[in-house]
Amino acid sequence: MRAVWGGIRVAAAAGIVIAIVAQFVTSLSMLPNPGLFVINFLSFFTILSNALSAIVLLIGAWFAFRAPADPVWFNLTRASVVTYMATTFVVYNLLLRDISLDQATTLPWSNEILHVWAPLYVVLDWVLAPGRRTIAWKRIWTIAIFPIIWVVYTMIRGAIVGWYPYPFLDPNIAPGVGYDGVTVYVIAIASFILLVGAGIIGISRSAWPYRAASEEPEATAEAVTAR
Numbered sequence: 001m002r003a004v005w006g007g008i009r010v011a012a013a014a015g016i017v018i019a020i021v022a023q024f025v026t027s028l029s030m031l032p033n034p035g036l037f038v039i040n041f042l043s044f045f046t047i048l049s050n051a052l053s054a055i056v057l058l059i060g061a062w063f064a065f066r067a068p069a070d071p072v073w074f075n076l077t078r079a080s081v082v083t084y085m086a087t088t089f090v091v092y093n094l095l096l097r098d099i100s101l102d103q104a105t106t107l108p109w110s111n112e113i114l115h116v117w118a119p120l121y122v123v124l125d126w127v128l129a130p131g132r133r134t135i136a137w138k139r140i141w142t143i144a145i146f147p148i149i150w151v152v153y154t155m156i157r158g159a160i161v162g163w164y165p166y167p168f169l170d171p172n173i174a175p176g177v178g179y180d181g182v183t184v185y186v187i188a189i190a191s192f193i194l195l196v197g198a199g200i201i202g203i204s205r206s207a208w209p210y211r212a213a214s215e216e217p218e219a220t221a222e223a224v225t226a227r
Contacts, residue, residue, distance in 0.1 A: 005129040006064030012121050013057035016050050019113040026107055043157070044165045045150055046092070049084040050114050053122050056081045064131060075133040079204060080143045082126045083197045087147075089119035091189060095168060127203055135204040143197040144190070151186055
């Protein structure tokens, strides 16, 4: 069964890479400042989370072919990426679906893969694929590190160059009053990321649809202490 999931992961990673490259090439050919576009393109949370997903899926396929369970470090990394992709899915469909972002012409099929189908797959992979390990609750703060770094980078760079990847992060156009409106959105999304991360950790601790392959050392100690 692990090998079957390994093959599916390779196919899913290939689909994500194709979608990213297709959007990149299409946009690059239509913009006058390729250098600036490359930096902007790589500043989208969607692109970063999908790129990380493709890498994690390929690494996960390797472990699926060669080991009965994922290593502890990879298990936590995978949980983090699943959280980011689930957040991408929800934020896009609630806030961004009808908004044209600054990347020239958006390819509809690529857009759907990166914002809908890839996130749905990685979540299903986390829930259904065998080999997942239990994660301690305290690891939720590790999951939050990357989004925090991304928000700080985005706001500092935006203030310098005057460009933000998403309208709700732009203090010049965000609903509300400047940075106050942005702050509300950042807090709301950060809270949602923590909520999703808690759900992902909770799934790792569940015996459904199979019992986790093995316990993370911290989780085992936590369980013993709880008794």
